[in-house]
Amino acid sequence: MIDDTRVTASDVFVAMLARDLRVARREIGFTLVRTLMQPTLLMIVFGYLLPKMQMLPRAYVTTLLPGVLAVSLALSAVQSVALPMVASFGATREIEDRLLAPLATHLVALELVVVGVIQGIVAGLIVLPLGRVIMGTVPGLTLSSLGLTLGMMILSASAFSTLGLWLGCAVNVNQIGLMFSFIVAPMLFFGCTYYPWDGLHVVPWLQKAVLLNPLVYVSEGMRGVLTPGVPHMDPAVVAFALTGVTVIAWWFGLRAFYKRAVG
Amino acid sequence: MIETIALRKAYAAPLTRRRAGSGDATRSGPVLALDGLDIAIQPGEFFGLLGPNGAGKTTTIGILTTRVRATSGQAFVAGVDVASHGELVRRRIGVVPQRPNPDRGLSVLENLLFHGAYFCLPRAFTAQRSGQLLEQLGISDKADAKVDELSGGQQQRLMIARALLHEPQVIFLDEPTVGLDPQARLSLWEILRTLHRDGRTIVMTTHYMEEADQLCGRLAIVDQGRLLACDTPAALKARAPGETLIDLQLDRPADGASDACRAVPGVSRVDVSDHDVRAYCMRGGEALPGLIKAVEAHGHTVRNINLAKPSLETLFIALTGRRLD
Ligand SMILES: Nc1ncnc2c1ncn2[C@@H]1O[C@H](COP(=O)(O)OP(=O)(O)OP(=O)(O)O)[C@@H](O)[C@H]1O
Ligand SMILES: [Mg+2]
Numbered sequence: 001m002i003d004d005t006r007v008t009a010s011d012v013f014v015a016m017l018a019r020d021l022r023v024a025r026r027e028i029g030f031t032l033v034r035t036l037m038q039p040t041l042l043m044i045v046f047g048y049l050l051p052k053m054q055m056l057p058r059a060y061v062t063t064l065l066p067g068v069l070a071v072s073l074a075l076s077a078v079q080s081v082a083l084p085m086v087a088s089f090g091a092t093r094e095i096e097d098r099l100l101a102p103l104a105t106h107l108v109a110l111e112l113v114v115v116g117v118i119q120g121i122v123a124g125l126i127v128l129p130l131g132r133v134i135m136g137t138v139p140g141l142t143l144s145s146l147g148l149t150l151g152m153m154i155l156s157a158s159a160f161s162t163l164g165l166w167l168g169c170a171v172n173v174n175q176i177g178l179m180f181s182f183i184v185a186p187m188l189f190f191g192c193t194y195y196p197w198d199g200l201h202v203v204p205w206l207q208k209a210v211l212l213n214p215l216v217y218v219s220e221g222m223r224g225v226l227t228p229g230v231p232h233m234d235p236a237v238v239a240f241a242l243t244g245v246t247v248i249a250w251w252f253g254l255r256a257f258y259k260r261a262v263g
Numbered sequence: 264m265i266e267t268i269a270l271r272k273a274y275a276a277p278l279t280r281r282r283a284g285s286g287d288a289t290r291s292g293p294v295l296a297l298d299g300l301d302i303a304i305q306p307g308e309f310f311g312l313l314g315p316n317g318a319g320k321t322t323t324i325g326i327l328t329t330r331v332r333a334t335s336g337q338a339f340v341a342g343v344d345v346a347s348h349g350e351l352v353r354r355r356i357g358v359v360p361q362r363p364n365p366d367r368g369l370s371v372l373e374n375l376l377f378h379g380a381y382f383c384l385p386r387a388f389t390a391q392r393s394g395q396l397l398e399q400l401g402i403s404d405k406a407d408a409k410v411d412e413l414s415g416g417q418q419q420r421l422m423i424a425r426a427l428l429h430e431p432q433v434i435f436l437d438e439p440t441v442g443l444d445p446q447a448r449l450s451l452w453e454i455l456r457t458l459h460r461d462g463r464t465i466v467m468t469t470h471y472m473e474e475a476d477q478l479c480g481r482l483a484i485v486d487q488g489r490l491l492a493c494d495t496p497a498a499l500k501a502r503a504p505g506e507t508l509i510d511l512q513l514d515r516p517a518d519g520a521s522d523a524c525r526a527v528p529g530v531s532r533v534d535v536s537d538h539d540v541r542a543y544c545m546r547g548g549e550a551l552p553g554l555i556k557a558v559e560a561h562g563h564t565v566r567n568i569n570l571a572k573p574s575l576e577t578l579f580i581a582l583t584g585r586r587l588d
Contacts, residue, residue, distance in 0.1 A: 007354055007383045015380035023368035093364040097374075097425070099330065101381035102354040263274075263331040 012103040013111055020115040024080070035076045035123045039068045040130065046194070047135035061135045062230055065128075066222035067193035072127045073153060074160040074191075074218050075184070077120030081112055081164030082171070089260050090173045099261050109165060109257045113250070116161030117154065124153050140229040149225045152235070155242040156218040162249035163214065169256035191215030196223060198231035217241040264464060265304035265327065265433065270336035272297040272322050272488070296322040298488035299336070304466060304481075309459045311479030312468040313575075315585045319488040320468040321361050324435050327466070328358045340433060354382075357431035359439045361468075363418035365410040371397070371421055372406040375428055382429040389428070396424040399454060401447060416442045423451060427458070434458065436467040440474060452478060472575045476500075482575070486583040496575060503543075503578035509551060510569035511540040513558060520561045527553035536584060538566075543581065 024031065047064050050056040088095035098108050132138065143149070171179050190210045192200070197220050200207035210216050221242065223232035273293040297319045304310045312320045325331030326338050329349035338345045341355045366374050372393060379389030397403040400420040405413060413421065419442050426434060436455075440448045455478060459465055469475050475482055476496045483493040492499060513520075521535040524542055529550040532543040540558065544550040555565055571577050579585075 011383045012381055015377065015383075018380065019366075019369070019377045022373075026368070092367055093360075093362070094366050094368075096330070096360065096364045097366055097378060098381065100328065100353055100356075100358055101378075102350055102383075103381070104350050262329070263325060 007102045009103055009107060012101055013107055016098055016101070016103070016108070016111045017114065020111070021118075024115070024119065031076075031080075031119075032126075034079070035072055036126065036130070038075075039072045039127050040134070042068055043131055043134045047131065059139055061138050062140045062227050063196055063223075064194065065131045065135065065138050065141065066226050067191075067195075067219045068131060069124055069127050069226070070156065070191070070215060070218040070222050071188060071193050073120045073124035073156055074215055076123035077116045077157045077160035078164040078167065078184075080119040081116035081161050082168035083176075085112065085165070085168030086171055086173055086176060089169065095261075105258060105261055106254055108261070109254055113158070113161045113165055113253075116164050117157040120157030120160060121150075121153050124157075138227070140227045142226070142228065145225055145228075148235075149222075152221045152225045152238070155239055155246070156221060159214055159218070159242045159245040159249065162246050162253050166249050166253035166256055169253060169260045187213055187215050192219040196220070196231055197233055214242070214245045217245070264306040264339075264341055265302070265310075265466065266337075266339045267300050267302045267323070267327070268337045270297050270300040270323070270326065270338055271295070271334045272319070272326065272331065273334045296488055297326075297333070297336075300485070300488060300490055302483055302490065302493065304464065306464055307459075307462050309455070309465045309478055309480045310467070311475040311482040312466065312485060313470075313472075313475055313482055313579065314468075314485035315583055317487075318485045320485060321437055322488075323485070324358075324437050324466070324468065328356055328435055329353055355432045357426035357429065357434045359419075359422050359426045359434075359436040361437040361441075363415070363422045365413075365418055365421050365425075367410050369410070370406070371402065371408050371410060371413065374410065374421060375425060378425050378428050384429060392428060392430075393424070396427060399450065400424050401450065416444060416447060419443060420447060423454075427454070431463070433464045433466070436465070438468050438470065440469065440471065448474075472579070476575055484579060484582055486585075491582045492578070499578055500575055503574065503581060506545050507543070508569075508571040508577040508580065509542045509544060509554060510571065511542070511554060511558060511565050512567040512569075513538050513540065514564040514566055517558070517563065520558045520563060523557040523561060524554055527557055530554070532581070534581075534584060541580065543577070 043064065046056065047061045051058050051060060085095070099105065167179065191213050192210065193215065197207065197210070197216060200210065217233070217238045220233035221235060221238035223230060224235040224238060273295050276293045300319070300323060312323065314320050322331060326333050327340050327345060329345050329352050333346065340352045343351050345352050366377070369377060375393035375396070376389055379393070394403065397406055400423060402417050402420050405417060410418065410421070419439070423439060426436070440451060443451065455465060467479065479496060481493065481495055482499060484491045484499070492502070515538065517535045517538055517540050520540060521533050524530060524533045524540055527542070527550055529545050530542045531545065534541040540554070542550065542554055558565060
């Protein structure tokens with residue numbers, strides 16, 4: 001019989017991480033299309049065609065790139081946690097194997113979040129050079145503070161990955177479509193992705209209202225580290241807000257996860 | 264080593280929507296799946312849980328395997344409290360669920376390899392044991408198949424292989440042979456007998472009396488969340504009332520005929536439910552004509568007659584008022 005003292009939480013955690021990365025790698029084609037289609041199209045139309053037609057100023061790409069990056073990163077993080085979770089808590093119950101593994105339930109949830117963070121960052125790291133290729137030179141783009149950029153990406157991906165945990169537990173299979181049109185779409189358009197937050201001062205009440213949208217901080221955070229020359233929120237404020245989102249979403253997400261995981 | 268003490272589980276009632284106009288929200292009471300269940304299973308026992316649909320078998324296994332939280336009461340597995348030390352319990356158990364839930368992102372073999380990794384087994388050991396289990400369960404030709412390409416019974420076999428991979432001390436099987444063909448059923452029986460000889464503790468639910476009779480050292484009969492009887496199959500069979508169970512199906516609801524049936528010589532007990540009259544008799548052949556006369560005298564017509572030998576089945580019907588088919 002197997003000696004059960006050899007079981008250590010970190011080994012189990014790593015094994016589950018390996019499982020998720022194996023599955024992600026297998027689905028990489030599908031994942032790339034899912035995460036890259038929208039930003040690619042956006043950058044072609046708004047970052048290449050419209051400026052070339054002179055319907056948008058060339059400098060607009062400076063605003064657009066961090067925003068597109070933010071969307072890809074955030075959506076990728078949220079989806080890679082929420083979508084499989086909805087399925088595996090629904091019909092397939094395939095998460096059961098991991099819930100029966102010798103690992104505390106909150107660590108199973110944490111592992112799912114870590115996978116989301118990794119997927120979000122990977123999406124961001126792919127979109128960045130892609131944007132450069134499609135849109136040509138981006139005025140004001142500095143890649144000097146790569147460490148800061150990576151840090152901001154981690155914070156952003158953590159916020160949206162934990163939000164994915166919460167959503168994935170709160171939503172049923174038949175509500176997924178609804179979730180995208182009612183939560184994700186408004187979040188995208190009022191997420192300061194296609195315009196800087198500073199510009200919203202033209203509609204003061206809206207400028208305050210969008211502060212409830214976590215995507216705003218991701219977009220503004222990316223502006224702060226990628227294009228520090230244009231107006232943007234203070235990165236310290238952004239970091240604080242994203243940490244707050246992560247803590248709150250983790251708290252509610254974990255409670256929802258327990259409710260789903262232990263009947 | 265496995266013990267439940269006054270175990271209760273109430274599932275929250277599904278909220279039925281407030282009817283427009285009527286004003287009051289209707290909420291049926293919570294579903295009481297377990298109602299004070301006490302069971303004690305010794306190390307090394309082969310223990311069976313028997314009960315009709317909805318009796319609470321899966322709920323009991325869910326609580327013991329840390330997947331369902333009890334509303335009140337306590338449960339211990341391998342001497343460990345499942346509510347407070349779930350992770351320790353999970354190290355020692357293997358679970359075959361009622362509905363197969365393989366990891367669909369992985370191939371058949373990967374399901375086992377990753378399962379081994381979750382239990383921190385050495386890779387070489389996992390690989391060797393996976394091959395051996397797939398062979399034993401007759402799905403080694405499917406090792407590299409996607410899970411979705413397996414038939415229902417093959418998925419069930421994979422679930423069994425996965426539950427046994429890490430050589431758990433305690434094995435829970437929730438209706439493991441449902442969906443298996445006769446050959447696979449026999450080979451599972453063989454595997455379970457071997458494990459039992461090796462000293463593992465096995466807890467199994469089943470609807471098949473023959474299976475319970477053949478495999479289990481002790482059986483608990485559960486209905487509506489309560490323990491009705493718990494003993495060896497032989498002792499339980501000896502408790503079955505009468506020698507033969509005669510089941511008469513009538514053309515219309517049988518009420519009224521029961522007293523007349525009870526008066527028939529040789530009948531020791533009569534249960535009536537809907538169109539059915541169940542009579543437990545000492546000698547079936549002698550009582551049968553009398554019974555038919557008695558119901559016909561009440562204006563009933565007999566549509567069908569079933570005779571059952573004394574068995575777990577007759578006891579089960581006597582205890583729960585239900586058949587197990
Ligand atoms: N998740 C749930 N939510 C609400 N009620 C539930 C849930 N699971 C089970 N029940 C109810 O609890 C009772 C016991 O169910 P359980 O699944 O334990 O029965 P069982 O003995 O395993 O039956 P079967 O032989 O059909 O598998 C049933 O009345 C069932 O409707
Ligand atoms: Mg069941």
